[in-house]
Amino acid sequence: MKNVGITTTIPVEVIFASGNIPIDLNNIFIGSDKYSEYIDFAEKEGLPKSMCAWIKGLYGACLKNNINTIVGVLEGDCSNTKVLSELLAEKGVEVVPFSYPYDNNINKLKKSIDELISYFNIDIDKVEKIREQLNLIRDRALYIDHLTYKENKASGFENHLNLVSTSDFNRDYIMFSQYIEDNIRIIEKKDKFRDKIRLAYIGVPPMTVDIYQFLEERESRIVYNEVQREFAFPRNRDAKNIYEQYTDYTYPYNLKIRLNEIKKQIKLRKIDAVIHYTQAFCHRAAENIIIKKELDVPLLNIEGDKLKFLDARTKLRIEAFIDMVKDLKVME
Numbered sequence: 001m002k003n004v005g006i007t008t009t010i011p012v013e014v015i016f017a018s019g020n021i022p023i024d025l026n027n028i029f030i031g032s033d034k035y036s037e038y039i040d041f042a043e044k045e046g047l048p049k050s051m052c053a054w055i056k057g058l059y060g061a062c063l064k065n066n067i068n069t070i071v072g073v074l075e076g077d078c079s080n081t082k083v084l085s086e087l088l089a090e091k092g093v094e095v096v097p098f099s100y101p102y103d104n105n106i107n108k109l110k111k112s113i114d115e116l117i118s119y120f121n122i123d124i125d126k127v128e129k130i131r132e133q134l135n136l137i138r139d140r141a142l143y144i145d146h147l148t149y150k151e152n153k154a155s156g157f158e159n160h161l162n163l164v165s166t167s168d169f170n171r172d173y174i175m176f177s178q179y180i181e182d183n184i185r186i187i188e189k190k191d192k193f194r195d196k197i198r199l200a201y202i203g204v205p206p207m208t209v210d211i212y213q214f215l216e217e218r219e220s221r222i223v224y225n226e227v228q229r230e231f232a233f234p235r236n237r238d239a240k241n242i243y244e245q246y247t248d249y250t251y252p253y254n255l256k257i258r259l260n261e262i263k264k265q266i267k268l269r270k271i272d273a274v275i276h277y278t279q280a281f282c283h284r285a286a287e288n289i290i291i292k293k294e295l296d297v298p299l300l301n302i303e304g305d306k307l308k309f310l311d312a313r314t315k316l317r318i319e320a321f322i323d324m325v326k327d328l329k330v331m332e
């Protein structure tokens with residue numbers, strides 16, 4: 001049994017079925033008190049200042065935690081993962097390539113998943129059995145999403161944390177299942193939020209997780225975490241097999257597919273405004289041009305860099321934005 005680092009959501013069923021342990025490098029980077037040391041280490045190793053902090057954090061987290069194998073998503077997630085994989089391979093890390101086809105083609109994705117299955121030397125039946133078990137747990141994580149936007153009991157951060165953790169099930173899906181049930185029990189007993197503004201958070205999961213509390217202190221709450229929800233495969237019941245399930249996953253494919261789902265959720269969740277988070281030096285920042293044009297609710301684009309908390313300027317921008325959205329609501 002070995003630890004297998006992952007750089008984003010991949011068919012984690014394959015790793016569990018092979019008896020190995022998936023570790024989402026994003027979670028160990030951002031969940032660590034030493035997160036800035038991981039970035040500093042990467043910069044000392046020569047990764048440029050003008051590279052996104054997540055990539056540097058993943059590099060540091062992988063090497064400092066002695067993770068010797070990773071699944072690198074070379075297409076469909078991040079244009080920097082390819083070079084990250086090459087840098088880690090240079091350091092002796094075994095890189096297992098995986099790709100999401102840009103055009104969302106199920107046959108190409110099947111080829112990619114089959115290669116992963118063959119690398120880990122298991123058969124598809126075992127993978128499907130694990131998929132069934134994981135989907136039961138995903139559904140419970142998605143119940144927390146329901147408790148967020150429908151019952152108004154879960155905070156934006158609770159929603160974020162429980163959904164984002166389904167990328168690797170905190171490395172142990174049996175324990176994770178228990179963890180989710182405990183969280184559900186706590187959230188169900190809570191009083192309902194009485195927010196004035198309902199928000200969507202779209203884009204890569206934030207480095208600055210204090211954003212949730214900051215907003216809630218201003219009578220507004222994130223009731224839709226776009227990418228984190230996709231990690232939990234909200235439409236998994238429509239998929240007959242792992243190939244269909246991972247084809248019906250919006251984030252790694254083209255923006256149009258993501259936007260269709262975002263628009264649907266804005267309507268369903270009665271969302272007043274959108275916060276689009278982008279990371280400094282990330283190619284995805286340019287997507288804001290299209291997103292802004294396509295959505296018909298107010299949108300604020302904020303950018304994070306190396307800090308794990310909101311800086312003063314971003315706080316001011318968020319406050320002004322929330323005030324503006326409140327005024328708009330009064331005028332309706």
Ligand code: SF4
Pocket residue numbers: 052053054055077078079080081204279281282283284
């Ligand atoms: S923030 Fe952008 S550049 Fe950084 S890892 Fe994520 S997708 Fe890649």
